[in-house]
Amino acid sequence: MSALTVDGRDGAARTGRLRTAHGEVRTPAFMPVGTHATVKSLDPDEVRACGADIVLCNAYHLALRPGVDLIERAGGLHSFMGWQGPILTDSGGFQLVSLSRVTAVDEDAATFVSPYDGTRLRVSPEDAVGLQARLGGDIVMCLDQPVAWGSDATTALAATARTHRWAARCREVHPGGDRLLFGICQGGFDASARAASARKIASLDFDGIAVGGLSVGEPVDLMEAMTATSVAELPDDRPRYFMGLGTDNELLAMVALGIDMFDCVAPTRLARTGAAMTPDGRLVLRRAAFRDDLRPLVEGCPCPACRRFSRAYLRHLFAAGEILGHRLLSLHNVAHLSALMAGARNAIGRGGFESFRATTEARLRGADASGSELDDSVSPPYASPPAGSAQIPGTLGRRG
Numbered sequence: 001m002s003a004l005t006v007d008g009r010d011g012a013a014r015t016g017r018l019r020t021a022h023g024e025v026r027t028p029a030f031m032p033v034g035t036h037a038t039v040k041s042l043d044p045d046e047v048r049a050c051g052a053d054i055v056l057c058n059a060y061h062l063a064l065r066p067g068v069d070l071i072e073r074a075g076g077l078h079s080f081m082g083w084q085g086p087i088l089t090d091s092g093g094f095q096l097v098s099l100s101r102v103t104a105v106d107e108d109a110a111t112f113v114s115p116y117d118g119t120r121l122r123v124s125p126e127d128a129v130g131l132q133a134r135l136g137g138d139i140v141m142c143l144d145q146p147v148a149w150g151s152d153a154t155t156a157l158a159a160t161a162r163t164h165r166w167a168a169r170c171r172e173v174h175p176g177g178d179r180l181l182f183g184i185c186q187g188g189f190d191a192s193a194r195a196a197s198a199r200k201i202a203s204l205d206f207d208g209i210a211v212g213g214l215s216v217g218e219p220v221d222l223m224e225a226m227t228a229t230s231v232a233e234l235p236d237d238r239p240r241y242f243m244g245l246g247t248d249n250e251l252l253a254m255v256a257l258g259i260d261m262f263d264c265v266a267p268t269r270l271a272r273t274g275a276a277m278t279p280d281g282r283l284v285l286r287r288a289a290f291r292d293d294l295r296p297l298v299e300g301c302p303c304p305a306c307r308r309f310s311r312a313y314l315r316h317l318f319a320a321g322e323i324l325g326h327r328l329l330s331l332h333n334v335a336h337l338s339a340l341m342a343g344a345r346n347a348i349g350r351g352g353f354e355s356f357r358a359t360t361e362a363r364l365r366g367a368d369a370s371g372s373e374l375d376d377s378v379s380p381p382y383a384s385p386p387a388g389s390a391q392i393p394g395t396l397g398r399r400g
């Protein structure tokens with residue numbers, strides 16, 4: 001039986017509930033990223049209050065620091081990090097690309113070199129599932145081998161074939177029960193390879209399936225085409241997770257294609273740079289225009305930053321280097337994407353998703369055309385990773 005109950009449909013978009021051992025996730029869902037077992041600067045109660053049902057933690061980073069033994073002794077991630085809701089753990093496959101200078105892959109396993117102290121961590125597909133189970137993830141991910149945007153077809157096909165073999169090995173050692181195991185389909189940027197990979201992963205009867213290897217710098221229309229090709233081959237009754245995506249337009253485009261779950265570091269990473277995500281685009285609070293602006297960030301937003309503080313105050317916090325500014329913007333940005341998903345769920349439920357999407361996009365376009373507030377240029381980590389960064393060029397650096 002699928003852990004997903006679909007409650008409503010509108011075209012290919014659907015809304016539902018995903019059952020996990022630590023509660024339900026309302027879908028479509030945005031998952032804030034807690035790479036190091038914390039959604040940066042936020043207390044778990046605050047994350048929940050922002051509307052998040054589930055958080056993502058990164059098994060690779062946590063295995064390196066502080067180590068799985070300690071987290072297991074603490075009673076697992078839920079008790080270690082004080083979050084009692086659902087947790088999805090990421091296997092580390094993405095780091096095989098993003099940290100490709102310090103990783104190596106052979107048929108049996110992936111080898112990571114710790115950026116903290118240089119120690120080697122060798123992880124087989126079986127290890128990846130075992131480590132995530134010891135961490136206590138409610139949803140654990142197969143170890144996969146994505147490829148970078150621009151890789152040649154031979155490389156992409158070989159990595160996809162290895163991803164399939166690794167998926168079967170992960171499936172083999174997963175004990176089942178109430179811990180869910182998600183497969184990941186790949187296929188590079190070739191439609192027939194994408195479709196074949198989705199079919200192969202679907203055949204292994206996972207609890208859910210992620211569409212991997214996209215949003216790595218490719219054009220948006222290609223990303224959408226590859227996603228549609230993948231989704232067409234996936235079982236309707238299983239949750240579908242698009243790995244790493246965080247702008248309003250992109251999220252809604254993927255919801256329209258039938259994706260149920262997303263994650264991205266964008267809300268907290270943008271917050272660190274002083275950028276607020278709003279229905280009218282990004283507000284860059286360092287700009288002088290906000291010096292005397294006593295309006296809230298977003299009128300009607302229920303988050304603590306908007307309920308209690310003005311744009312001028314938030315700008316002041318950033319100008320003065322006060323960490324409360326980062327915290328308040330993180331709260332707001334997580335609340336913004338959670339509210340976007342809540343809006344999508346409601347719209348799908350009443351059969352008005354396309355209208356909701358059109359209205360949301362038109363408002364963003366309007367702000368863009370006015371040129372007054374939307375500004376994508378202020379956050380260098382977003383647009384182009386700094387030299388020496390381990391991100392794939394053009395990505396949102398989804399795993400931090």
Ligand SMILES: [Zn+2]
Pocket residue numbers: 297298301302303304305306307331332335
């Ligand atoms: Zn707000």
